[in-house]
Amino acid sequence: MKQSERWIKVGMGGAMSLMVSGVVLAFVTGLAAPALGGPNLLNNPGAEAGVAGSIVPGWNTTGTFEVVSYNAGGGFPLLTDPGSPNRESKFFAGGSSAPTSTALQTVLLGQFAGEIDAGSKGFTLSGWLGGFSSQNDHCDVSVTFYDSAGLAPLGQASIGGVRAAERGSNTGMLLRSVGGVVPVGTREALVIITMTREAGTYNDGYADDLSFSLGAACPCDLNGDGFVEDTDFTIFVGAYNLLDCADPSMAPGCPADFDGDGLVDDADFVVFVQAYNELVCP
Ligand SMILES: [Ca+2]
Ligand SMILES: [Ca+2]
Ligand SMILES: [Ca+2]
Ligand SMILES: [Ca+2]
Numbered sequence: 325m326k327q328s329e330r331w332i333k334v335g336m337g338g339a340m341s342l343m344v345s346g347v348v349l350a351f352v353t354g355l356a357a358p359a360l361g362g363p364n365l366l367n368n369p370g371a372e373a374g375v376a377g378s379i380v381p382g383w384n385t386t387g388t389f390e391v392v393s394y395n396a397g398g399g400f401p402l403l404t405d406p407g408s409p410n411r412e413s414k415f416f417a418g419g420s421s422a423p424t425s426t427a428l429q430t431v432l433l434g435q436f437a438g439e440i441d442a443g444s445k446g447f448t449l450s451g452w453l454g455g456f457s458s459q460n461d462h463c464d465v466s467v468t469f470y471d472s473a474g475l476a477p478l479g480q481a482s483i484g485g486v487r488a489a490e491r492g493s494n495t496g497m498l499l500r501s502v503g504g505v506v507p508v509g510t511r512e513a514l515v516i517i518t519m520t521r522e523a524g525t526y527n528d529g530y531a532d533d534l535s536f537s538l539g540a541a542c543p544c545d546l547n548g549d550g551f552v553e554d555t556d557f558t559i560f561v562g563a564y565n566l567l568d569c570a571d572p573s574m575a576p577g578c579p580a581d582f583d584g585d586g587l588v589d590d591a592d593f594v595v596f597v598q599a600y601n602e603l604v605c606p
Contacts, residue, residue: 331360332350332387332583332589333541341396342555343371347539349490359381362497362537362539362584363537364535364536364537365431365513365536365537366382366429366431366515366534366536367381367382367383367429367539367547368380368381368382368413369533369534369535369536370408370410370411370415370532370533370534371391371414371415371416371531371532372412372413372414374391375391376390376391376392376396376414377390377391377392378390378391379449380416380427382429383427383428383429383517384427384428384429385425385427385428386422386425386426386427387416387418387419387422387423387424387426387427387527388419388420388422388423388425388527389416389417389418389419389422389425389426389427389517389519389520390416390417390418390419390420390425391414391415391416391417392414392415392416392417393413393414394411394413394414394415394464399456399495400417400456400495401415401454401495401496401497402495404497405494405495405497405499406454406491406494406496406498407454407497407511407532408452408497408499408532408533409453410533411452411532411533412424414532415497415530415531415532416463416517416518416519416532417519417527417528417529417530418463418509418520418521418526418527418528418530418545419526419527419564420526420527421525421526421527422521422527423520423521423527424518424521424527425518425519425527425529426516426517426518426519427512427516427517428513428514428515428516428517429480429515430512430513430514430515431512431513431514431515431536432509432511432512433506433510433512433513433538434472434511434512435509436506437538437587438537440506440507440508440509440510440511441508441509443505443508443541444540444541444604445505445506445538445540445541446503446504446505446506446515446538446539446540446542446543447467447503447504447505447506447536447537447538447539448501448502448535448536448537448539449465449467449482449501449502449503449515449534449535449536450479450483450495450500450501450502450534450535451463451465451483451498451499451500451531451532451533451534451535452498452499452500452531452532452533452534453465453483453484453486453497453500453529453530453531454486454491454495454496454497454530454531455486455487455488455491455495455501455528455530456495456524456526456528456530457488457493457494457495458493459487459488459523459524459528460487460488460520460522460523461519461520461521461522461524461527461528461529462484462485462486462487462519462520462522462529463484463486463517463519463520463529463530463531464483464484464485464517464518465480465482465483465484465500465516465517465518465522465531465534466481466482466484466513466515466516466518467480467481467482467513467514467515467516467536468480468513468514468516469507469510469513470510470511470512470513470514471509471510471511471528471561472509472511472512474511474512478507478508478509478510479504479507479510481502481503481504482502482581483501483502484500484502484518486498486500486541487522491509497530497531497532504540504606505541505606506541507570511534515534515536517531517534517571521533540579541605541606542599542605542606543579543582543595543599544556544560544582544595544596544599544600545599545605546560546579546580547559547560550604550605551603551604551605552596552599552600552602552603552604552605553600553603556596556600557596557600559575559580560580560592560593560596562590563575563578563579563580563581563588564580564588564589564593566588567587567588567589568586568587569581569586569587569588570586574588580592580596580600582595582596583595
Protein backbone atom coordinates (compact mmCIF):
# COMPACT_ATOMS: atom_id res chain seq x y z
CA MET A 325 0.00 0.00 0.00
CA LYS A 326 1.34 3.35 -0.97
CA GLN A 327 1.59 5.83 1.85
CA SER A 328 -0.30 8.36 -0.27
CA GLU A 329 -3.30 6.03 -0.34
CA ARG A 330 -3.58 5.94 3.42
CA TRP A 331 -6.17 8.17 5.01
CA ILE A 332 -4.42 9.54 8.05
CA LYS A 333 -1.65 12.04 7.61
CA VAL A 334 0.25 11.82 10.86
CA GLY A 335 1.14 15.07 12.57
CA MET A 336 -1.96 17.06 11.79
CA GLY A 337 -2.36 18.02 15.42
CA GLY A 338 -5.68 19.62 16.18
CA ALA A 339 -7.11 18.71 12.81
CA MET A 340 -7.28 15.02 13.69
CA SER A 341 -10.68 15.03 15.36
CA LEU A 342 -12.19 17.12 12.61
CA MET A 343 -10.87 14.69 10.05
CA VAL A 344 -12.35 11.81 11.99
CA SER A 345 -15.72 13.54 11.97
CA GLY A 346 -15.50 13.99 8.21
CA VAL A 347 -14.69 10.32 7.75
CA VAL A 348 -17.66 9.39 9.91
CA LEU A 349 -19.93 11.29 7.55
CA ALA A 350 -18.38 9.62 4.53
CA PHE A 351 -18.02 6.04 5.65
CA VAL A 352 -20.24 5.17 8.60
CA THR A 353 -23.07 3.91 6.42
CA GLY A 354 -22.87 0.82 4.28
CA LEU A 355 -19.96 -0.81 6.06
CA ALA A 356 -20.51 -3.93 8.10
CA ALA A 357 -18.16 -4.33 11.02
CA PRO A 358 -15.66 -7.12 10.39
CA ALA A 359 -15.19 -9.84 12.92
CA LEU A 360 -12.97 -8.40 15.63
CA GLY A 361 -10.37 -10.24 17.60
CA GLY A 362 -10.50 -13.99 17.81
CA PRO A 363 -10.96 -16.76 15.28
CA ASN A 364 -14.26 -17.97 13.84
CA LEU A 365 -15.66 -20.45 16.37
CA LEU A 366 -18.15 -22.10 13.99
CA ASN A 367 -17.64 -25.56 12.55
CA ASN A 368 -18.22 -25.69 8.77
CA PRO A 369 -19.17 -21.98 8.56
CA GLY A 370 -19.04 -21.80 4.76
CA ALA A 371 -20.83 -25.03 3.78
CA GLU A 372 -17.63 -26.44 2.28
CA ALA A 373 -17.53 -29.61 4.41
CA GLY A 374 -19.54 -32.55 3.13
CA VAL A 375 -21.29 -33.17 -0.14
CA ALA A 376 -23.90 -30.96 -1.81
CA GLY A 377 -27.43 -32.28 -1.22
CA SER A 378 -26.27 -34.61 1.57
CA ILE A 379 -26.02 -34.14 5.33
CA VAL A 380 -24.50 -30.90 6.58
CA PRO A 381 -21.46 -31.55 8.81
CA GLY A 382 -21.28 -29.45 11.96
CA TRP A 383 -24.96 -28.53 11.98
CA ASN A 384 -28.15 -30.23 13.20
CA THR A 385 -30.78 -29.52 10.59
CA THR A 386 -34.58 -29.52 10.23
CA GLY A 387 -36.87 -29.25 7.21
CA THR A 388 -35.06 -29.55 3.89
CA PHE A 389 -31.95 -27.56 4.87
CA GLU A 390 -29.12 -28.48 2.48
CA VAL A 391 -25.84 -27.55 0.86
CA VAL A 392 -25.86 -26.44 -2.79
CA SER A 393 -22.98 -25.80 -5.20
CA TYR A 394 -22.59 -22.43 -6.90
CA ASN A 395 -23.36 -22.60 -10.64
CA ALA A 396 -25.69 -25.55 -9.98
CA GLY A 397 -28.13 -24.22 -12.60
CA GLY A 398 -31.88 -23.76 -12.19
CA GLY A 399 -31.45 -20.18 -10.99
CA PHE A 400 -29.19 -20.96 -8.04
CA PRO A 401 -26.50 -18.36 -7.27
CA LEU A 402 -23.54 -18.16 -9.60
CA LEU A 403 -19.93 -17.78 -8.54
CA THR A 404 -20.19 -14.32 -10.11
CA ASP A 405 -23.35 -13.22 -8.28
CA PRO A 406 -23.10 -10.78 -5.34
CA GLY A 407 -21.72 -12.62 -2.31
CA SER A 408 -18.71 -13.49 -0.24
CA PRO A 409 -15.28 -12.95 -1.81
CA ASN A 410 -14.24 -16.16 0.01
CA ARG A 411 -17.29 -18.22 -0.99
CA GLU A 412 -15.36 -21.19 -2.44
CA SER A 413 -17.78 -23.71 -4.03
CA LYS A 414 -20.85 -24.24 -1.81
CA PHE A 415 -23.49 -22.41 0.23
CA PHE A 416 -26.40 -23.23 2.57
CA ALA A 417 -29.99 -23.23 1.27
CA GLY A 418 -33.48 -23.90 2.62
CA GLY A 419 -34.04 -26.82 0.28
CA SER A 420 -36.64 -28.38 -1.94
CA SER A 421 -39.90 -27.95 -0.10
CA ALA A 422 -39.97 -26.98 3.60
CA PRO A 423 -41.42 -23.50 4.28
CA THR A 424 -38.98 -23.27 7.19
CA SER A 425 -35.63 -25.06 7.36
CA THR A 426 -33.13 -24.62 10.18
CA ALA A 427 -29.59 -25.58 11.11
CA LEU A 428 -28.17 -25.18 14.60
CA GLN A 429 -24.80 -25.47 16.24
CA THR A 430 -23.72 -25.07 19.87
CA VAL A 431 -20.43 -23.29 20.60
CA LEU A 432 -18.93 -24.02 24.03
CA LEU A 433 -17.41 -20.93 25.66
CA GLY A 434 -16.20 -22.26 29.02
CA GLN A 435 -12.58 -21.47 28.14
CA PHE A 436 -13.49 -17.76 28.12
CA ALA A 437 -15.41 -17.84 31.44
CA GLY A 438 -13.09 -15.45 33.27
CA GLU A 439 -13.29 -12.65 30.72
CA ILE A 440 -16.99 -13.24 30.08
CA ASP A 441 -17.85 -12.92 33.76
CA ALA A 442 -15.75 -9.75 33.95
CA GLY A 443 -17.96 -8.32 31.19
CA SER A 444 -14.92 -7.80 28.98
CA LYS A 445 -15.63 -10.24 26.16
CA GLY A 446 -17.32 -8.97 23.02
CA PHE A 447 -18.78 -10.98 20.15
CA THR A 448 -19.38 -10.54 16.44
CA LEU A 449 -21.91 -12.55 14.42
CA SER A 450 -21.71 -12.09 10.67
CA GLY A 451 -22.59 -13.83 7.45
CA TRP A 452 -23.49 -13.46 3.79
CA LEU A 453 -27.27 -13.84 3.54
CA GLY A 454 -29.66 -13.64 0.64
CA GLY A 455 -32.09 -15.25 -1.74
CA PHE A 456 -33.39 -15.73 -5.25
CA SER A 457 -34.37 -13.04 -7.75
CA SER A 458 -37.54 -11.11 -6.85
CA GLN A 459 -38.68 -13.70 -4.29
CA ASN A 460 -38.64 -12.75 -0.62
CA ASP A 461 -37.29 -16.11 0.57
CA HIS A 462 -34.66 -15.16 3.13
CA CYS A 463 -32.23 -16.24 5.83
CA ASP A 464 -31.96 -15.17 9.47
CA VAL A 465 -29.12 -16.15 11.80
CA SER A 466 -29.37 -15.78 15.56
CA VAL A 467 -27.04 -16.41 18.47
CA THR A 468 -28.50 -17.07 21.91
CA PHE A 469 -26.29 -17.08 24.99
CA TYR A 470 -26.88 -19.66 27.73
CA ASP A 471 -25.50 -20.36 31.19
CA SER A 472 -23.70 -23.57 32.16
CA ALA A 473 -26.96 -25.48 32.52
CA GLY A 474 -27.94 -24.55 28.98
CA LEU A 475 -31.42 -23.65 30.17
CA ALA A 476 -31.68 -19.94 30.85
CA PRO A 477 -31.18 -17.65 27.83
CA LEU A 478 -29.07 -14.69 28.91
CA GLY A 479 -29.24 -12.68 25.71
CA GLN A 480 -29.62 -12.87 21.97
CA ALA A 481 -28.53 -11.12 18.78
CA SER A 482 -29.44 -11.74 15.16
CA ILE A 483 -28.80 -10.80 11.54
CA GLY A 484 -30.98 -11.37 8.51
CA GLY A 485 -33.92 -10.11 6.54
CA VAL A 486 -32.12 -9.74 3.20
CA ARG A 487 -35.31 -9.78 1.14
CA ALA A 488 -35.71 -8.98 -2.56
CA ALA A 489 -35.76 -5.19 -2.16
CA GLU A 490 -32.41 -5.20 -0.35
CA ARG A 491 -30.91 -7.31 -3.13
CA GLY A 492 -32.38 -5.14 -5.90
CA SER A 493 -34.36 -8.27 -6.88
CA ASN A 494 -31.07 -9.89 -7.87
CA THR A 495 -30.02 -13.39 -6.82
CA GLY A 496 -27.16 -13.19 -4.35
CA MET A 497 -26.04 -12.60 -0.78
CA LEU A 498 -25.13 -9.50 1.21
CA LEU A 499 -22.90 -9.22 4.29
CA ARG A 500 -24.71 -8.64 7.56
CA SER A 501 -23.07 -8.23 10.96
CA VAL A 502 -24.00 -7.59 14.58
CA GLY A 503 -21.89 -7.31 17.71
CA GLY A 504 -22.13 -6.75 21.41
CA VAL A 505 -20.88 -7.86 24.80
CA VAL A 506 -21.20 -11.53 25.78
CA PRO A 507 -23.61 -11.63 28.77
CA VAL A 508 -22.03 -12.38 32.14
CA GLY A 509 -22.52 -16.03 33.05
CA THR A 510 -22.52 -17.28 29.45
CA ARG A 511 -20.95 -20.70 28.94
CA GLU A 512 -22.35 -21.66 25.55
CA ALA A 513 -23.82 -20.02 22.48
CA LEU A 514 -26.50 -21.54 20.26
CA VAL A 515 -26.28 -20.38 16.64
CA ILE A 516 -29.39 -21.01 14.53
CA ILE A 517 -29.73 -20.49 10.78
CA THR A 518 -33.37 -20.14 9.73
CA MET A 519 -34.32 -20.28 6.03
CA THR A 520 -37.82 -19.01 5.27
CA ARG A 521 -39.75 -19.61 2.04
CA GLU A 522 -42.04 -16.83 0.83
CA ALA A 523 -42.55 -17.84 -2.83
CA GLY A 524 -42.44 -20.90 -5.06
CA THR A 525 -41.85 -24.47 -3.88
CA TYR A 526 -38.09 -24.26 -3.24
CA ASN A 527 -36.96 -22.54 -0.03
CA ASP A 528 -34.42 -20.07 -1.43
CA GLY A 529 -33.04 -18.71 1.82
CA TYR A 530 -29.28 -18.70 1.16
CA ALA A 531 -26.24 -18.22 3.41
CA ASP A 532 -22.47 -18.55 3.20
CA ASP A 533 -19.35 -17.68 5.20
CA LEU A 534 -20.99 -17.31 8.59
CA SER A 535 -18.78 -16.22 11.47
CA PHE A 536 -19.15 -16.11 15.23
CA SER A 537 -16.09 -14.80 17.03
CA LEU A 538 -15.15 -13.34 20.39
CA GLY A 539 -12.83 -10.42 21.05
CA ALA A 540 -12.35 -7.54 23.43
CA ALA A 541 -15.65 -5.96 24.44
CA CYS A 542 -14.38 -2.51 23.47
CA PRO A 543 -11.25 -3.11 21.38
CA CYS A 544 -10.85 0.51 20.30
CA ASP A 545 -10.55 1.74 23.89
CA LEU A 546 -6.79 1.40 23.66
CA ASN A 547 -6.05 3.01 27.04
CA GLY A 548 -8.84 1.13 28.85
CA ASP A 549 -10.72 4.07 30.38
CA GLY A 550 -14.17 3.07 29.10
CA PHE A 551 -14.31 5.65 26.32
CA VAL A 552 -13.09 5.76 22.72
CA GLU A 553 -11.83 9.30 22.43
CA ASP A 554 -8.87 11.45 21.41
CA THR A 555 -6.32 9.71 23.63
CA ASP A 556 -7.13 6.42 21.92
CA PHE A 557 -6.94 8.14 18.56
CA THR A 558 -3.41 9.32 19.31
CA ILE A 559 -2.44 5.76 20.27
CA PHE A 560 -4.12 4.45 17.12
CA VAL A 561 -2.28 6.91 14.89
CA GLY A 562 1.04 5.79 16.38
CA ALA A 563 0.25 2.19 15.49
CA TYR A 564 -1.13 3.16 12.07
CA ASN A 565 2.10 4.95 11.31
CA LEU A 566 4.07 1.78 12.11
CA LEU A 567 1.62 -0.25 9.97
CA ASP A 568 3.14 -3.73 10.45
CA CYS A 569 2.31 -5.67 13.63
CA ALA A 570 5.77 -7.25 13.30
CA ASP A 571 7.43 -3.87 13.73
CA PRO A 572 9.48 -4.04 16.94
CA SER A 573 8.11 -0.65 17.98
CA MET A 574 4.49 -1.89 17.89
CA ALA A 575 2.71 -2.38 21.23
CA PRO A 576 2.72 -6.06 22.35
CA GLY A 577 -0.18 -7.99 20.85
CA CYS A 578 -0.75 -5.27 18.26
CA PRO A 579 -4.01 -4.10 19.92
CA ALA A 580 -4.82 -1.59 17.16
CA ASP A 581 -5.06 -4.38 14.57
CA PHE A 582 -8.79 -4.77 15.18
CA ASP A 583 -9.44 -7.22 12.32
CA GLY A 584 -6.39 -9.33 13.10
CA ASP A 585 -4.79 -9.30 9.64
CA GLY A 586 -1.35 -8.33 10.89
CA LEU A 587 -1.50 -4.72 9.73
CA VAL A 588 -2.85 -1.53 11.28
CA ASP A 589 -4.35 0.00 8.17
CA ASP A 590 -7.43 1.66 6.73
CA ALA A 591 -9.70 -1.30 7.55
CA ASP A 592 -8.81 -0.86 11.22
CA PHE A 593 -9.33 2.88 10.88
CA VAL A 594 -12.91 2.28 9.74
CA VAL A 595 -13.50 0.15 12.84
CA PHE A 596 -11.94 2.82 15.03
CA VAL A 597 -14.06 5.60 13.54
CA GLN A 598 -17.27 3.70 14.24
CA ALA A 599 -16.30 3.21 17.88
CA TYR A 600 -15.10 6.82 18.16
CA ASN A 601 -18.45 7.97 16.89
CA GLU A 602 -20.18 6.03 19.67
CA LEU A 603 -17.68 7.32 22.27
CA VAL A 604 -18.84 5.24 25.24
CA CYS A 605 -17.85 1.56 25.42
CA PRO A 606 -20.79 -0.87 25.44
CA1 LIG B 1 -18.93 -21.47 0.79
CA1 LIG C 1 -38.53 -19.93 -3.53
CA1 LIG D 1 -10.04 5.31 25.91
CA1 LIG E 1 -5.74 -4.81 10.55
